[in-house]
Amino acid sequence: VAHLKSTRTFLFRASQQRALMSSLGARGCGFICACGRPAAQLQTLPLWGGSSSSTSAVGSTARSTAPSCHSGSLAVAGPATVLAVAGIGRARWNRRSRRRALSAKLHLATALAAAAAAADELGTIDPSPEVLFRFGVIADVQYADRDDAPNFTGSRIRHYRQARRLWESAVEWFRKEDVDFVAQLGDFLDGSNRGMAPGATRRALAELMRPLEGGPPTLHLLGNHELYNFSRKELEEGVSLDGLSATFGLCCPAALHADRTGGAYYSFRPAPGWRVCVLDPYEVSVLSRGGGRPGVELSPNELDQRALAMCQANNPNDITKEDFARGLPPGPACRWVPFNGAISEAQLQWLRDTLHEADAAGEHTLLFSHVVLHPEATPDGNGLTLLWNYEELQAVLRESARPPVAAFCGHAHIGCATEDRETGMQHVTLASPLEVEPDSDACAIVEALSDGGLRVRGRGAVPSAELRRGLRV
Numbered sequence: 001v002a003h004l005k006s007t008r009t010f011l012f013r014a015s016q017q018r019a020l021m022s023s024l025g026a027r028g029c030g031f032i033c034a035c036g037r038p039a040a041q042l043q044t045l046p047l048w049g050g051s052s053s054s055t056s057a058v059g060s061t062a063r064s065t066a067p068s069c070h071s072g073s074l075a076v077a078g079p080a081t082v083l084a085v086a087g088i089g090r091a092r093w094n095r096r097s098r099r100r101a102l103s104a105k106l107h108l109a110t111a112l113a114a115a116a117a118a119a120d121e122l123g124t125i126d127p128s129p130e131v132l133f134r135f136g137v138i139a140d141v142q143y144a145d146r147d148d149a150p151n152f153t154g155s156r157i158r159h160y161r162q163a164r165r166l167w168e169s170a171v172e173w174f175r176k177e178d179v180d181f182v183a184q185l186g187d188f189l190d191g192s193n194r195g196m197a198p199g200a201t202r203r204a205l206a207e208l209m210r211p212l213e214g215g216p217p218t219l220h221l222l223g224n225h226e227l228y229n230f231s232r233k234e235l236e237e238g239v240s241l242d243g244l245s246a247t248f249g250l251c252c253p254a255a256l257h258a259d260r261t262g263g264a265y266y267s268f269r270p271a272p273g274w275r276v277c278v279l280d281p282y283e284v285s286v287l288s289r290g291g292g293r294p295g296v297e298l299s300p301n302e303l304d305q306r307a308l309a310m311c312q313a314n315n316p317n318d319i320t321k322e323d324f325a326r327g328l329p330p331g332p333a334c335r336w337v338p339f340n341g342a343i344s345e346a347q348l349q350w351l352r353d354t355l356h357e358a359d360a361a362g363e364h365t366l367l368f369s370h371v372v373l374h375p376e377a378t379p380d381g382n383g384l385t386l387l388w389n390y391e392e393l394q395a396v397l398r399e400s401a402r403p404p405v406a407a408f409c410g411h412a413h414i415g416c417a418t419e420d421r422e423t424g425m426q427h428v429t430l431a432s433p434l435e436v437e438p439d440s441d442a443c444a445i446v447e448a449l450s451d452g453g454l455r456v457r458g459r460g461a462v463p464s465a466e467l468r469r470g471l472r473v
Helices: 002-007 014-026 095-117 160-176 191-195 200-212 224-229 232-237 305-312 345-360 390-399
Strands: 053-058 061-064 073-076 083-086 131-138 181-184 218-220 266-271 274-278 364-369 406-409 416-419 426-429 442-449 454-460 465-468
Touching: 131 160, 131 266, 160 200, 160 442, 191 200, 191 224, 224 232, 274 345, 345 364, 345 390, 426 465
Parallel strands: 131 181, 181 218, 274 364, 364 406, 406 426
Antiparallel strands: 053 061, 073 083, 131 442, 266 274, 416 426, 442 454, 454 465
16 A cells, blocks of 8 residues: 555546456455545445445544444545545454454455556546646637627626626636647627627627737637628638738638547647547537527528427427427426437447547547536536437447546536546536626636646636546536
């Protein structure tokens, strides 16, 4: 234990735990639990027999809270925690307990040997990981040059001009910190620009694009408000603005060397050992072609009829009317509304292939999407901003040998996060600068580390955090 403690700390993630448990079980020494959480939160499993126990620690001292636990338990923690061995010698030391203690030591030695043998496969945590790249991230700026007004449900106030100020402040911070790229997660402009004076959309867009001039490459993800303001064809070709060199569009900036061009989903390698995948959650959508707002500029006949039928089949309301969410129960069933969409079979296969390639190359991956990808990453699990075919997407992620570390999404306007129980993948939904309090903020700089972790430095309604698969602190 002392030797391993002095040389490396193991972080076993969900899929790795299963493999190691199977390996140890075959050796007759039961289970090893390595949750990758702070020591105070560690859950240990007995190395053989018995029931699970909780381990708590102060400093470098760990103790088992399970009563009369004779058998040994091994917990392997993440950074800033201890390698803890708990539960040996909790009973009175009679001859029988000595035999059990000796047996415990033998089993523990076997477990540690197996863990050491598997270390190269499972990976270790570098105590001083290197920052390989950093990016700025923000979602749902949704700017329009108009007075504050309630959102479409009347539940919150939208501060339209504040959103522009916070965007400009975020870009200033991103440039000062010399980020490698900016991830603008969609809904850059509010759809109300479309109904304002002629030219309002382009004027508002130019005001937002100007701070980026000469700065880092920026990913502009496809959100529903992009499709309210422009057609998909315009966004694929790039919207040119007078006096600005960069165009606004949904394709990957050339400087990032994407694996595919001409579309809203793609991947690129920002640094050795990392791959970023950008998704198009409106490839299957009532507004997949864009060009206006349903029921305002676009009549029902101008919407994508296949997607319209799919959504309508799962929603008892007329989804072309404003009260399309009336009476829908909170949860995944609430996702069948017209401002969400789905990922096509072709895009799912592309993602499956990309994750396979990344795994073969030993790369960690990140996902970006405007629409939320996990039901528990919607506010209070309400499902209102959830991908239509999230279950198919989750199946692709869960079958991957190396699931993504995290997904960053927007769309909900309220920040929240969850961890997928099966993969340990972190799902982060960012708050919107449009709806935070006037003295708050909503953006972050994320640093990708050499050991596969992510360090989030948040502002305002976006909290700072350390993210890994199976670990969020």
